[in-house]
Amino acid sequence: MLWAEFIRSLIRFLTVEIWFYGMVILVHRLTISSVFTLSNYLVPVLLSTLLVALAAWIEAHRHLPSAAKLLIWLDAHSHAGGFLATSLDTSLGSWQPPEPSIPKINHFHDWKTSAIHTLIACLFCIGAAIFPIEHKTQQQFKLDLTEETKQLQEKLDMLKDQSEDITEQLESISNAIEQLDQANDATAPDEVYKLIDSINSRIDYAEQQSLIKIEKQIETRDNLEALLEELLKQDKLDSSPEMQELAKLLDTLVLSDKDLEMLLQDIKGNSQAQKLTKEQIKELIEKLKKQNHQKKTIAAKLKKCECNQENGEGCCESLAVWLENNAPGAAQLQDLLPEGGMQGISRGEQTTAPLTYDNTAKGFENAKHKSIPLSALADQEGSILMGVAKSPPEPQQAQPIQQHTPGNLNPAKAPVKSQGKTIQPRHRKAVDEYFKH
Amino acid sequence: MLIEPQQLKEHQDIALKLLEELDKILLGQHEVHKLLIIGILSKGHILLEGLPGVGKTALVKGLGLLMNLEFKRIQFTPDLLPADILGGNILQQDQHGNRSLVFQPGAIFANIVLADEINRASPKTQSAMLEAMQERAVTLQGTTRPLPDPFFVLASQNPIELEGTYPIPEAQLDRFLFKISVTGVNADVLAQIISQRRRGEPPAPTWAITKDQLDGLFDAMDRIHLSGPVANYIARIVASAHPDAPNAHESIRNCVRFGPSPRAAIAIAEAARAAALLEGRPTVGFDDVIAVAKPVLNHRIILNYQAKLENITPETIVDRILDTLDPAAIDWDKLHAKPQE
Structure with a gap:
């Protein structure tokens, strides 16, 4: 009797629970377009089922009175004529009490109705789980990376113009930039910015590689030019061992330098002769010089801020020298500030604290500090310390968009572009502002 | 130990027979008859309330005949005295010429007493009657005389024409086991009455309960x-x-x-x-x-x-x-x- 009552209550409570989870799944699919996975709901479903079972057990106990009370109740409601009640205090002897007809409990549904209700709830739950969400555009919160992407693309384009030998590498970087949009997820801004930094590093590395190659080419050409000039001076063009050596050297160089190969083809024309004539060598020297000049120009551009003898302006070292000679001192700066720079932190005193750069100020005598020249900071502008590694940076594959899982409530840590509203990353903006001023 | 089924069946049959006979006497009042028999089996007094002509007196008369017990009727009037009901000592002279006070029992000394229109008697008379109902004995001049056993009072009263009546005090109403309202009957029953009854007189009962049967019923009641x-x-x-x-x-x-x-x-x-x-x-x-x-x-x-x-x-x-x-x-x-x- 108790178990029957328990099962009856359990079915009713489970029906409600199924309806509830059906609603949850449907709302999930309709609002955040999340796909139902059992693992998302397993723990709450199990916990709530346990609670439901407990509630059903309590209700079953509450519905069922003691045996005596039940007998009295049955006697009164089944019109048993007092036999059941009498059996509590005396023997009925030869009397056979009439079979009590248990009246139906009106406020409960019968088994069939309960089963139908449960079935409908199950169908609803299943229907909610398979509710189509394909027609819905997957709403994703994205970071505003327009500026970052533009900068990367400009950098890459410049590198493409100047470097022809690393086409595959540049192509790979270009793909990575394209995939950046796919990997753009405001819910994981760290990953996105890591990816940007990785692409940046790859471009830098490609620049270095390109620079090294160009420098090597310049060196080779210089050597070749010197050798050819030497041969011309010594007039050893007819001596076969030198010419054979030159031919071998040219063959070796041509294999590793396509520009040189083209140069040689251009000079030789349709001639099949291995040996170069004097005029051809002269022409070669001239062209080598011209090509070398171009490559040096490219190398100079790639070197960025490195100082060279030709262009001293904009060089960091010269900037440092300029700053040393022309930058105002601390006292001059303090004078320039309103109220003599006495607007700093008062450290709890009634006066304003002086704004100073050294340990001469009151209260800062024993402060440990190290003065860093401004020139030392200039190099670091725009750079981000990602870590220290011996090996060059590896190209990082663009990560697929992380599927938003229910319950992932990580707040957006970076700017998000959602529904046309752009939110700037405050920390990046602050860093940019710092380096601008 | 409960009464055996067979024994109980015998007593139930007698009670049902009584009910059946009552139903024959007064048509269309089965529930009233049932309550009347329940009241009799409980040895209780019953107050029948109803409009004139619904068959209260006829019912009690028929019951008296069926019970095969001594039946007396008292018509209550405002000038009715307690002595008229209870009886009294009267001076009598025997054959030797000696005179003595001899108790002359009143109408209450019967097994079944019909107190017709009980609310028309004065409170004094009502009180005498109701005291006898409770005590089942009559005390007169220091002598207590028990009333016959069984003793039932079946009183009737009219709920209308209350002028010149003395409503029974609530405390005395408590002496009655039941107060049964005798209502009118429907047209079908009325048609049956006028077609089967000559001048409305009930048929004479062909069966009556014996004293032993009645005692057996009372014994069964105790069990x-x-x-x-x-x-x-x-x-x-x-x-x-x-x-x-x-x-x-x-x-x-x-x-x-x-x-x-x-x-x-x-x-x-x-x-x-x-x-x-x-x-x-x-x-x-x-x-x-x-x-x-x-x-x-x-x-x-x-x-x-x-x-x-x-x-x-x-x-x-x-x-x-x-x-x-x-x-x-x-x-x-x-x-x-x-x-x-």
Whole structure:
């Protein structure tokens, strides 16, 4: 009797629970377009089922009175004529009490109705789980990376113009930039910015590689030019061992330098002769010089801020020298500030604290500090310390968009572009502002 | 030990036969007849209330014939004196010429007394009558004379024409086991009456209960078992009819001036036993209690003016009690443990 009552209550409570989870799944699919996975709901479903079972057990106990009370109740409601009640205090002897007809409990549904209700709830739950969400555009919160992407693309384009030998590498970087949009997820801004930094590093590395190659080419050409000039001076063009050596050297160089190969083809024309004539060598020297000049120009551009003898302006070292000679001192700066720079932190005193750069100020005598020249900071502008590694940076594959899982409530840590509203990353903006001023 | 089924069957048959015969005498009043027999089996006095001509007197007369007992009728009038009912000492001279006071029993010395229009007698006469009903004996000049056994008073009263009447005081109404309202009958029954009865006279009964059979019925009544839960239910019904009862219904608090006395609980228990016997059961059931609760309680619940304003009758109060009271709302284990302590 108790178990029957328990099962009856359990079915009713489970029906409600199924309806509830059906609603949850449907709302999930309709609002955040999340796909139902059992693992998302397993723990709450199990916990709530346990609670439901407990509630059903309590209700079953509450519905069922003691045996005596039940007998009295049955006697009164089944019109048993007092036999059941009498059996509590005396023997009925030869009397056979009439079979009590248990009246139906009106406020409960019968088994069939309960089963139908449960079935409908199950169908609803299943229907909610398979509710189509394909027609819905997957709403994703994205970071505003327009500026970052533009900068990367400009950098890459410049590198493409100047470097022809690393086409595959540049192509790979270009793909990575394209995939950046796919990997753009405001819910994981760290990953996105890591990816940007990785692409940046790859471009830098490609620049270095390109620079090294160009420098090597310049060196080779210089050597070749010197050798050819030497041969011309010594007039050893007819001596076969030198010419054979030159031919071998040219063959070796041509294999590793396509520009040189083209140069040689251009000079030789349709001639099949291995040996170069004097005029051809002269022409070669001239062209080598011209090509070398171009490559040096490219190398100079790639070197960025490195100082060279030709262009001293904009060089960091010269900037440092300029700053040393022309930058105002601390006292001059303090004078320039309103109220003599006495607007700093008062450290709890009634006066304003002086704004100073050294340990001469009151209260800062024993402060440990190290003065860093401004020139030392200039190099670091725009750079981000990602870590220290011996090996060059590896190209990082663009990560697929992380599927938003229910319950992932990580707040957006970076700017998000959602529904046309752009939110700037405050920390990046602050860093940019710092380096601008 | 409960009465054996076969024994009970014999007594039930007699009771049912009595009921059947009564139904033949007065057509269309089966429920009244049933209550009348229950009242007789409970050895209680019954007050029949109804309009003139509904068959109250005919019913009691027929019952007297069926019971094969001494039957007397007293027509109550305002000038009726107690001595007219109870009897008195009168001076008599014997054959030797000696004179002495000899008791001359009144009309009350009979097994069945029909007190017709009891509310027309003066309170003094009513009191004498009602005292005899309770004591089942008559005390006159220091001598107590028991009334015949069994002794039933079947009184009738008219609810209209109250001018010149003396309504029975509530305290004395309590002496009656039942107050049964005899109502009119429907057209079918009326057609049956006028077609089967010459001048409305009932047919003479062909069967009558013997004294032994009646004694057997009374013995069987004593063996009808009243279980604890049912007794508890009766007690709770009576208790909850009091306005000062802790679990009294709001309408009872507002409308009831006085609740029924403990005698009402005894009356319900007895009547319920008789109802069970009539049903052929050795145990009193909750349905038996419900069946007799209204005729037992309706003249024992005294209402106030608020009830009259709201047209609430004692029957309404009893209905509310029966509706709200759960027969199973008792802690039987606790109740059962008490006698052991």
